[in-house]
Amino acid sequence: xxxxxxxxxxxxxxxxxxxxxxxxxxxxxxxxxxxxxxxxxxxxxxxxxxxxxxxxxxxxxxxxxxxxxxxxxxxxxxxxxxxxxxxxxxxxxxxxxxxxxxxxxxxxxxxxxxxxxxxxxxxxxxxxxxxxxxxxxxxxxxxxxxxxxxxxxxxxxxxxxxxxxxxxxxxxxxxxxxxxxxxxxxxxxxxxxxxxxxxxxxxxxxxxxxxxxxx
Numbered sequence: 001x002x003x004x005x006x007x008x009x010x011x012x013x014x015x016x017x018x019x020x021x022x023x024x025x026x027x028x029x030x031x032x033x034x035x036x037x038x039x040x041x042x043x044x045x046x047x048x049x050x051x052x053x054x055x056x057x058x059x060x061x062x063x064x065x066x067x068x069x070x071x072x073x074x075x076x077x078x079x080x081x082x083x084x085x086x087x088x089x090x091x092x093x094x095x096x097x098x099x100x101x102x103x104x105x106x107x108x109x110x111x112x113x114x115x116x117x118x119x120x121x122x123x124x125x126x127x128x129x130x131x132x133x134x135x136x137x138x139x140x141x142x143x144x145x146x147x148x149x150x151x152x153x154x155x156x157x158x159x160x161x162x163x164x165x166x167x168x169x170x171x172x173x174x175x176x177x178x179x180x181x182x183x184x185x186x187x188x189x190x191x192x193x194x195x196x197x198x199x200x201x202x203x204x205x206x207x208x209x210x211x212x213x214x215x
């Protein structure tokens with residue numbers, strides 16, 4: 001299975017095809033020629049379409065990630081280059097917000113929206129809310145701002161401990177000191193053996209744990 005097929009260059013595809021010929025496995029590729037392209041010589045999806053024929057390259061022409069019909073239509077507008085009309089549509093239906101000011105104002109706008117969504121769904125027991133950001137730095141700054149908001153609301157207490165932490169990112173991973181307070185929740189992407197230490201909930205071996213700091 002090759003995801004984001006359009007990122008492959010012709011050299012990489014040839015290597016893959018040689019391996020397929022040698023070992024006899026099946027290749028299933030998924031990609032969009034209108035999304036990110038290969039850094040190397042590529043246009044793989046178009047080349048395969050021309051070489052194998054249109055019927056050999058099935059196309060998914062209806063978005064399935066979006067639930068609402070309007071959002072599906074808007075997604076296709078972006079894909080088809082109707083950017084201005086798509087942005088205007090999202091401004092009108094409230095799914096896009098433009099925040100005046102600079103970086104700090106943008107972060108604060110995210111915090112305000114986060115709090116509004118929490119309050120609007122307070123009666124939903126299993127409601128959860130996630131925030132996505134362009135970079136790890138942006139995500140870190142937003143998380144600090146949300147944490148400050150939670151402290152102002154009395155949801156977390158004073159800082160109690162500081163532990164060494166490493167961000168995700170492979171070779172670009174960043175090491176830093178992580179300060180934790182009562183009420184903080186921490187998720188780890190690294191499986192951790194079960195523990196009975198008083199500062200975190202026990203987790204099963206082989207799982208990605210989530211901890212909550214408590215007294």
